Amino acid sequence: MDDYLGSIFEKYLHAKKIFKNKEVLRHSYTPKELPHRKEQIEELAHILVPVLRGETPSNVFVYGKTGTGKTVTIKFVTEELKKISEKYNVPVEVIYINCEIVDTQYRVLANIVNHFKEESGIEVPLVGWPTDEVYARLKEVVDSRERFVIIVLDEIDKLVKKSGDDILYSLTRINTELSRAKVSIIGISNDLKFKEYLDARVLSSLSEEEVVFPPYDATQLRDILMQRAKDAFNEGVLDDAVVPLCAALAAREHGDARRALDLLRVAGEIAEREGASKVTERHVWLAQEKIEQDTMEEVIKTLPLHSKVLLHAIVLLDENGELPANTGDVYSIYKSLCDYIDLDPLTQRRISDLINELDMLGVINAKVVSKGRYGRTKEIRLNVTPHKVKKVFSQDDQLRPLLTLNLSRQRRLI
Numbered sequence: 286m287d288d289y290l291g292s293i294f295e296k297y298l299h300a301k302k303i304f305k306n307k308e309v310l311r312h313s314y315t316p317k318e319l320p321h322r323k324e325q326i327e328e329l330a331h332i333l334v335p336v337l338r339g340e341t342p343s344n345v346f347v348y349g350k351t352g353t354g355k356t357v358t359i360k361f362v363t364e365e366l367k368k369i370s371e372k373y374n375v376p377v378e379v380i381y382i383n384c385e386i387v388d389t390q391y392r393v394l395a396n397i398v399n400h401f402k403e404e405s406g407i408e409v410p411l412v413g414w415p416t417d418e419v420y421a422r423l424k425e426v427v428d429s430r431e432r433f434v435i436i437v438l439d440e441i442d443k444l445v446k447k448s449g450d451d452i453l454y455s456l457t458r459i460n461t462e463l464s465r466a467k468v469s470i471i472g473i474s475n476d477l478k479f480k481e482y483l484d485a486r487v488l489s490s491l492s493e494e495e496v497v498f499p500p501y502d503a504t505q506l507r508d509i510l511m512q513r514a515k516d517a518f519n520e521g522v523l524d525d526a527v528v529p530l531c532a533a534l535a536a537r538e539h540g541d542a543r544r545a546l547d548l549l550r551v552a553g554e555i556a557e558r559e560g561a562s563k564v565t566e567r568h569v570w571l572a573q574e575k576i577e578q579d580t581m582e583e584v585i586k587t588l589p590l591h592s593k594v595l596l597h598a599i600v601l602l603d604e605n606g607e608l609p610a611n612t613g614d615v616y617s618i619y620k621s622l623c624d625y626i627d628l629d630p631l632t633q634r635r636i637s638d639l640i641n642e643l644d645m646l647g648v649i650n651a652k653v654v655s656k657g658r659y660g661r662t663k664e665i666r667l668n669v670t671p672h673k674v675k676k677v678f679s680q681d682d683q684l685r686p687l688l689t690l691n692l693s694r695q696r697r698l699i
């Protein structure tokens with residue numbers, strides 16, 4: 286045993302260190318250069334440059350698919366603007382808000398007021414004040430001196446979908462002839478359709494300017510990865526084929542640089558854990574599999590409660606070797622599970638909709654098949670392992686009691 290343990294330690298001790306600095310591959314890291322975003326950087330600089338002449342820049346709406354570098358580019362350009370504005374003695378404040386987290390009108394306004402809390406001494410609590418009052422404070426605090434205030438609303442679609450566009454209306458109308466501070470908005474979204482949710486007046490002021498971020502192709506992703514890889518990995522540990530493969534796989538997924546970076550990082554981590562001295566293509570394929578599994582786990586975790594119970598019914602059928610099943614079979618098990626945890630069951634029609642949703646998310650496979658003169662029916666199969674589903678449910682207090690059940694017991698209750 287001692288020998289065995291000793292050899293494990295030695296394996297890791299003598300393994301060549303894979304990473305020089307793994308942080309470089311994290312999402313939060315802002316690189317010093319952004320390959321293939323020169324055009325967007327220049328467009329944004331052109332839109333924001335009036336600040337240096339003391340003029341209010343237009344509002345900008347930035348859009349492009351996920352992982353196309355919108356956030357990192359905006360952070361890069363606004364940082365540069367802050368640096369240069371100091372040189373020209375123009376006071377500029379940039380407030381970055383991620384609307385996936387800060388997703389109500391109240392919280393956005395509070396965030397803006399609280400950005401200035403050191404200078405104003407005013408801090409809005411997380412809840413409790415009337416929204417009108419927070420807005421009044423915002424105007425007072427922002428306008429307390431001459432300056433430019435650029436408010437970046439990242440994932441702005443999430444805010445609008447959850448809380449409507451009143452907040453955008455208020456913010457785009459904050460500047461008056463008399464105000465000392467001039468406010469501009471940069472809205473970022475990966476959902477173009479969200480524009481349909483906006484009132485025409487809000488839309489026209491928000492998109493005074495628009496900057497589009499197209500997806501990266503495989504060659505561009507390769508350049509982005511190469512640039513990050515040279516700081517992230519030790520010399521000679523990356524097989525030549527690794528970066529091109531990560532780039533090609535991510536290009537297939539709509540040119541997502543985040544996915545490409547994840548593949549590279551996870552491939553490195555897997556190689557490191559194996560005690561390998563090189564990262565190879567095999568590690569990239571394993572990384573691809575791991576990321577897909579993790580994504581699925583996240584999808585299951587965020588399902589609404591009834592979809593989770595429904596999914597558990599399908600898992601029980603799978604464990605009993607009874608898949609494919611039809612909607613009726615699944616529904617009766619689902620209903621008995623609801624009884625077991627004191628939940629009012631939804632109608633079969635509603636469950637049929639939830640089955641389609643699970644199918645769309647890729648958690649299950651629901652295929653409509655023709656049964657000749659018996660009409661059409663749905664054949665439901667599971668697309669993930671029962672183990673994965675149970676692992677997620679074991680962390681959920683309301684669902685945990687279901688994990689001890691088996692189908693024959695449930696059938697006795699039906």
Ligand SMILES: Nc1ncnc2c1ncn2[C@@H]1O[C@H](COP(=O)(O)OP(=O)(O)OP(=O)(O)O)[C@@H](O)[C@H]1O
Pocket residue numbers: 311312313314315316318319320321322349350351352353354355356357358474475509542543546
């Ligand atoms: N041109 C680039 N050069 C270097 N790194 C990049 C580039 N474009 C994107 N990245 C990196 O890819 C990852 C995703 O980028 P970013 O978060 O900016 O995408 P996004 O378009 O805002 O995505 P989402 O819409 O999902 O928020 C980040 O780690 C970022 O550093």
